[in-house]
Amino acid sequence: MDELSTISDTVPPAAEPAAGTAEPVAAVVHRPAGTARGTWAMGSLFEHLLTGEESGGALGLAVVTQPPGVATPLHRHTREAEAFYLLDGTMTYRAGDDVFHLATGDFIWLPAMLPHAFRVTGDTPVKFLGITNPGHLLGLYDEVGLPALERRLPGADGRSMENEIARWNVVGPRYGLEMVGPPLPEGS
Numbered sequence: 001m002d003e004l005s006t007i008s009d010t011v012p013p014a015a016e017p018a019a020g021t022a023e024p025v026a027a028v029v030h031r032p033a034g035t036a037r038g039t040w041a042m043g044s045l046f047e048h049l050l051t052g053e054e055s056g057g058a059l060g061l062a063v064v065t066q067p068p069g070v071a072t073p074l075h076r077h078t079r080e081a082e083a084f085y086l087l088d089g090t091m092t093y094r095a096g097d098d099v100f101h102l103a104t105g106d107f108i109w110l111p112a113m114l115p116h117a118f119r120v121t122g123d124t125p126v127k128f129l130g131i132t133n134p135g136h137l138l139g140l141y142d143e144v145g146l147p148a149l150e151r152r153l154p155g156a157d158g159r160s161m162e163n164e165i166a167r168w169n170v171v172g173p174r175y176g177l178e179m180v181g182p183p184l185p186e187g188s
Contacts, residue, residue, distance in 0.1 A: 029054050036063070040154035041145025041164065043067055052135030060135035063087070065127045067153055071119040074181030080137045082110045082130065089126030092188045093118045099188065119184040125153065140175045144168050 029050055036047040044066040052060050074094065084093075085107045093100045093108055095116045100108060110116050120126045132138060144167040146159055159167075172179070 027054070034151065038148030038151060039141050039145045040148045040158045041141040042072075043070055043154060043158065043161070045148055045151065045153055046130075046138065046141050046145070047148075047151070048138060050135070051138060052132075055135045057134050057136065060130075060132040060138040062130045062138055062141075063127065064130045065125050065153060066120050067125050068120050068123055069186075071183035072117050073179050073183050074115050074117040075177060075179050076113055076115045077137065078176035078178060079112060080132045080134060080176065081112045082116075082132050082137070084108050084110075084131070085129040087127045087129065089120065089124055089128075090122040091118050091120050091126050091128075092184055094184055094188075115180050117181070117184050119186070119188055137175055140171060140177065143171045 031049055036049050039046040039048065044064060047063040047065075048060075049063060050059060050061040052058075084102070086102050086104050088104055090101070090103045093102055093116065095108065095110055096114050100106075101121075102108060130138075144159075144164055146154075148154070149157060168177075
């Protein structure tokens with residue numbers, strides 16, 4: 001069976017509203033340090049603190065660690081807004097026509113439909129809180145990546161970029177991900 005054929009065909013739905021209300025029911029979520037489920041995707045580690053399923057679809061939250069040089073193509077999300085709060089490291093972010101140089105302690109909010117791209121800069125990995133609203137976008141990384149064997153960046157035990165890019169092209173559109181341009185060039 002082709003590896004891509006094992007990818008699910010649907011994005012998980014949000015929790016159902018409670019009887020007589022318009023709001024989904026969600027339970028308290030507590031994650032002791034170091035216990036979040038990890039995913040390796042994009043040569044990076046995603047530690048899932050809160051999933052869309054756990055938040056009734058409202059929010060997704062992950063601690064993301066990415067090595068220097070990682071760069072996304074210019075893309076947009078048709079359904080989700082994203083926010084990033086840098087815990088450590090530096091990155092350059094293009095949001096629409098604006099370019100931002102982010103460092104530890106900086107925050108950026110990206111509304112849905114806004115074309116954006118980033119590049120991790122500097123000589124050390126970047127670590128940030130990645131937030132999505134609504135919360136199901138983080139499932140995309142689970143589908144294209146692999147369960148993290150340890151809390152570290154993947155090495156040869158991660159997916160090759162060639163294999164992962166093929167998966168992004170199949171899975172991304174189901175999550176409303178649209179590629180609209182090339183990555184930020186080195187040195188941006």
